[in-house]
Amino acid sequence: MHAQGAADSSPRAYAWVVFALTFALLLSDYMSRQVLNAVFPLLKATWGLSDTRLGSLSSIVALMVGVLTFPLSVFADRWGRVRSIVLMAALWSLATLGCAAAASYGEMLLARAFVGLGEAAYGSVGVALILSIFPARLRATLTGAFMAGGAFGSVLGMAAGGMLAVHMGWRAAFGAMACLGFVLVLAFRLIVTEARIAQGHGARARARGVANNAGRPGLRNVFAGLFSSVSVICAYLGSGLQLFIMGAVVAWMPSFLNRYYGMPPDRAAVSAAVFVLLGGTGMIVCGALTDRVSRDAPGRKWTMAIVFSLLSFALLGCGFYAGPGPLQLVLLGGGIFVVAGTSGPAGAMVANLTPESIHSPAFATLTLVNNLVGLAPGPLVTGFIADRIGLLGALQAAPLVALVATLAFALGKRRYGAGLRAVRQRQAVAALQ
The missing domain is CATH 1.20.1250.20 (MFS general substrate transporter like domains)
Structure with missing residues (x-):
C-alpha cells in the first residue's frame, strides 16, 4: 500500500520509467532484427546459402512490418497498448530464440517471419503509449528520442552479435538477443499496467478539459x-x-x-x-x-x-x-x-x-x-x-x-x-x- 502510494505521488518519475522500459524494448527490437547482418558469413558457411537467400532472411522482417504495422496498430488501440506491447515483445523474443534453434534455411526464414510479426506495430504503439503519459510540450523530444532507438539498437545488435558470433557461435548471438528481450518483457509486465497509464491519462485529460470517456472510433x-x-x-x-x-x-x-x-x-x-x-x-x-x-x-x-x-x-x-x-x-x-x-x-x-x-x-x-x-x-x-x-x-x-x-x-x-x-x-x- 505504501509502495503504491509512493508511486502515485510521483507520476512524472513513473512516466520516465515507462519511457525507459519502452525505449529499452525498442533497442531489443532492432538488436533482434539486425543481429542477422553480423552472422551472414557464418550462416553462408553453415548452410551454403546464396546471397539471395541471405538477403531474404532480412527482407522478410521488413516485409512483415510493412504489411502488418497498420492493422496491428489499430488492433492494439482497441485491445490495450500495454498488453499489446507485452505480447509483441514476447513474440519477437521467442522467434529470435527460434532463430538460434533453426536447423535449416526454411526454419530460419519462418522464425524471421515471426520476428517481423512481433515487431510490426511496436514502433507506432510504443511511441503512442509514451506520448499519452507526457505533456504535449515534450512531444518532439520524446518522438525524436524514441525513433533514435532504432539507430542505436541496429548498431548494438550488429556489434554485440558479431562479437558473440566470433567467440561463441551464431546461435549464441541469437540466443543472447532473445534472453535480453525476455528480461525486458518481464520487467515491463511487472512495472507498467493499463490502470496506471489510464490514471495518468485521465488526469491530463481533465487538466486540458478534454473528455476521456469516448469510445474507440470506427x-x-x-x-x-x-x-x-x-x-x-x-x-x-x-x-x-x-x-x-x-x-x-x-x-x-x-x-x-x-x-x-x-x-x-x-x-x-x-x-x-x-x-x-x-x-x-x-x-x-x-x-x-x-x-x-x-x-x-x-x-x-x-x-x-x-x-x-x-x-x-x-x-x-x-x-x-x-x-x-x-x-x-x-x-x-x-x-x-x-x-x-x-x-x-x-x-x-x-x-x-x-x-x-x-x-x-x-x-x-x-x-x-x-x-x-x-x-x-x-x-x-x-x-x-x-x-x-x-x-x-x-x-x-x-x-x-x-x-x-x-x-x-x-x-x-x-x-x-x-x-x-x-x-x-x-x-x-x-x-x-
Missing part, C-alpha cells in the same frame, strides 16, 4: 482522422523525404569510404557506424531543441523542421562536393546529425494533428510513409543513379530531396491552424457521442 473515422488536414499529410511526407536522404547516405557510406578513402571493408563499416550514431544522436538533440524553442509557440516546430531540412541540404551537398579529407567528413557528419532531426518535429505535428484515440494508427501511418517514401527507396534509387553517373554523383544528388521536404513542411506550417481546428471539431463530436 475504422471509417480512423481513416478520416489520419488524413484530416493538409498539414498532417505534409508532416508524413516531409518526414519520409528526409529519411530518404538518411537511408541513402547511411546505406552507401561504407561503399563511399571504401571507394574514395581506400578503407578496407571492415574499417569502412566501423567508420560508417559512427555516422549512424551521429544520426541517432541528432534525432534526440534536434527534438529537444525543437521543444525548447517552440515551448510558447507550438507552430515553431514547423520552422525547426524547415531549418533542419535546409541545413541537411547545405551540409551534405557541400560535403559530397568537397574533396576527400577531414573537412568533407566534418561536413558529412554535420549533415547526418541534422538530416533526421526532422523526425521529432514531424512526429509531434502528427500527434497534434490527430485525435489521441488514434495515435497508434497515426504513428503506424508515419512509419509506413517513412519506409515507403524514405528508407526503402533511398538506397535503391541512389544505387540506380550510381550505376549511371557513379556513386559520388548519386550522393551529390541525394540532398536535393531536402528541398522538396522543405516545401512540404512550409505548406504544412501555412495550413497548421486549419488542421488544429479540424482535430478540435472531431474531438468535440466524439465527446458528444
Whole structure:
C-alpha cells in the first residue's frame, strides 16, 4: 500500500520509467532484427546459402512490418497498448530464440517471419503509449528520442552479435538477443499496467478539459482522422523525404569510404557506424531543441523542421562536393546529425494533428510513409543513379530531396491552424457521442 502510494505521488518519475522500459524494448527490437547482418558469413558457411537467400532472411522482417504495422496498430488501440506491447515483445523474443534453434534455411526464414510479426506495430504503439503519459510540450523530444532507438539498437545488435558470433557461435548471438528481450518483457509486465497509464491519462485529460470517456472510433473515422488536414499529410511526407536522404547516405557510406578513402571493408563499416550514431544522436538533440524553442509557440516546430531540412541540404551537398579529407567528413557528419532531426518535429505535428484515440494508427501511418517514401527507396534509387553517373554523383544528388521536404513542411506550417481546428471539431463530436 505504501509502495503504491509512493508511486502515485510521483507520476512524472513513473512516466520516465515507462519511457525507459519502452525505449529499452525498442533497442531489443532492432538488436533482434539486425543481429542477422553480423552472422551472414557464418550462416553462408553453415548452410551454403546464396546471397539471395541471405538477403531474404532480412527482407522478410521488413516485409512483415510493412504489411502488418497498420492493422496491428489499430488492433492494439482497441485491445490495450500495454498488453499489446507485452505480447509483441514476447513474440519477437521467442522467434529470435527460434532463430538460434533453426536447423535449416526454411526454419530460419519462418522464425524471421515471426520476428517481423512481433515487431510490426511496436514502433507506432510504443511511441503512442509514451506520448499519452507526457505533456504535449515534450512531444518532439520524446518522438525524436524514441525513433533514435532504432539507430542505436541496429548498431548494438550488429556489434554485440558479431562479437558473440566470433567467440561463441551464431546461435549464441541469437540466443543472447532473445534472453535480453525476455528480461525486458518481464520487467515491463511487472512495472507498467493499463490502470496506471489510464490514471495518468485521465488526469491530463481533465487538466486540458478534454473528455476521456469516448469510445474507440470506427475504422471509417480512423481513416478520416489520419488524413484530416493538409498539414498532417505534409508532416508524413516531409518526414519520409528526409529519411530518404538518411537511408541513402547511411546505406552507401561504407561503399563511399571504401571507394574514395581506400578503407578496407571492415574499417569502412566501423567508420560508417559512427555516422549512424551521429544520426541517432541528432534525432534526440534536434527534438529537444525543437521543444525548447517552440515551448510558447507550438507552430515553431514547423520552422525547426524547415531549418533542419535546409541545413541537411547545405551540409551534405557541400560535403559530397568537397574533396576527400577531414573537412568533407566534418561536413558529412554535420549533415547526418541534422538530416533526421526532422523526425521529432514531424512526429509531434502528427500527434497534434490527430485525435489521441488514434495515435497508434497515426504513428503506424508515419512509419509506413517513412519506409515507403524514405528508407526503402533511398538506397535503391541512389544505387540506380550510381550505376549511371557513379556513386559520388548519386550522393551529390541525394540532398536535393531536402528541398522538396522543405516545401512540404512550409505548406504544412501555412495550413497548421486549419488542421488544429479540424482535430478540435472531431474531438468535440466524439465527446458528444
